[in-house]
Amino acid sequence: MNKFIQMGSRWIGLPGAIIISCVAVSWLIGCAGNKQSGEVAVGTREKGGAQLWAENCQRCHTMRSPSEYSGAKWEVVMQHMRVIGNLTPEEHKQILEFLKSGT
């Protein structure tokens, strides 16, 4: 156990480097990609909102019915989930459309 901790201390720079790299790549994707907000990527579009809803929401909690909130309330909820659940803009858009269609 101590060896693991010492290793963690020694390699503390590695997680930091990974995270910094992620930030940089994410920034590049967001800015250089010049993608319009909510534009749907091919893979995500193939899945559809219902499937993305099941895959992403179910990973943490039971799936709540689309009729539980109004469309306007789902927009607020999904903004919360987009941040805490690390949803891509495509997933966010697709899932939100699905939820609003069921209200």
Add this chain to the structure above:
Amino acid sequence: MTKVTVLLPLLSCHQRSARLSPDGVSAASAGKFVKSQALPRILLAIATLASLSIGRAEENAVPAGDYVSRAEYDKLKSEHEAMKQEVEALKATVKQLTASIAQSPAPPKPAGEGKQVVGVPSEAATEELRQEVETLKTQVKETLPGTMKFLLAGFGSAGFTARSGEDPFFDAAFNPIFLWRPTDRLFFQAELELGFDNGETTVELPIAEAAYLLNDYMTIDVGRFLNPTNFFIERLHPDWINKMPDKPLAVFDGLLPESELGAQLRGVIPIGPTKLEYVAFVANAPDLITESDDFSEIGMLDFDNTSNFGGHVAVGGHVGFIPIPQLEIGYGIQRSKVGPRDRAVENILQSVDLNIVTDSALLKGLITARAQWVWSHVEHFVFDPDGEQGFGPLTFNNNRNGGYAQLSYRPIHIDNDIIKKFEPVVRYDRLNQLHTPVGFDEQRWSFGLDYWLTPSAVLKIAYELDDKNGGARDQDAFLIQAALGF
């Protein structure tokens, strides 16, 4: 048939009038009277009073060819007068009825009758009208408070705990979460945590943060936010999500902070069908407990260091990888100095997490497997160096670790509405801190059964088998909890 029957007696009456008896009454004048005034009215009356007239005519009928006497004539005359009055009354009634019918509203016209023929609107005009209606609907919605940009969510719970060696007790908690979305990119959220502790009502503020979407893949948060290195806290801690009535050792109220006060940069990188999540943050560092009335707390970390005693800053982050939608693995780390500024030592907190949720056709249900293990390392530190507190100078290996593994199964595809709402859960959790002032390691096996009333309302019951070493007493427990997310 009825009309024929009615007319015959009247004709008889007319013939009898022309043959009056010789009592001074002229037969001609009598006939004139009948012809000019009474007969038309009688005929009219007969048409509406058929049944009445039938009876009377039949009673008064006399054999044809006989002369009538004066008495008969008087009788006929009086009957005639009576009939006149009845006809007048009937006429008045008919007139009244006609007037009332004229004043009543007209009956509905058949569809299409009287409708104006208009031209069919063009498609463009229809679309324009539809857009205007949609715009108006949106504007009306925006004027309703609390329906467009603000939302009250959260969860509440109530429970009962019977732990060996302790008095059993009921418990309750309420965690409202306020979500506010002023613009598409700006977002604010706050969570209150209301509960009970040692006879007092406690109020905590685990979340109070503003988030801004820098771009579609990156968000910056400032304020107090859930610890992103602690997967259980950030994703699974709400009572309606956590499948056990209590929370696992080490990851909750243990070796990792629940909330951080600072700023975080977080986002996601889609890599083909996979996804990489990341969080980087700076926050107040935890404080090292060097003085306490409870000796077992010496060497622990105080994560509620809102005033940032010691002036240290913690730097950390978490990376999560989702190779397939059913699997998520992550690693988090936080590093800071802790303790008094002149004797600060290094603290490293690490965590690995695993989350598997798969819908099994073979087992006809949803299988959830979760695990997390955390390590806390505090560099060598001398507690009570001059012996003022009565236990120093004291040094010890201040490394602790612990975590949990949990498995649950919910038979959602079984064709039984009752059984599919049950979810058995088994959890193993452990906290190792034998060589610290706490003086023991603890492990538990918990067996639970959940019943889902709705997707966000659950009843939980569990039994815990507790095992401590180091001479500490085992404390098995029986727990019940009802939780509701809203």
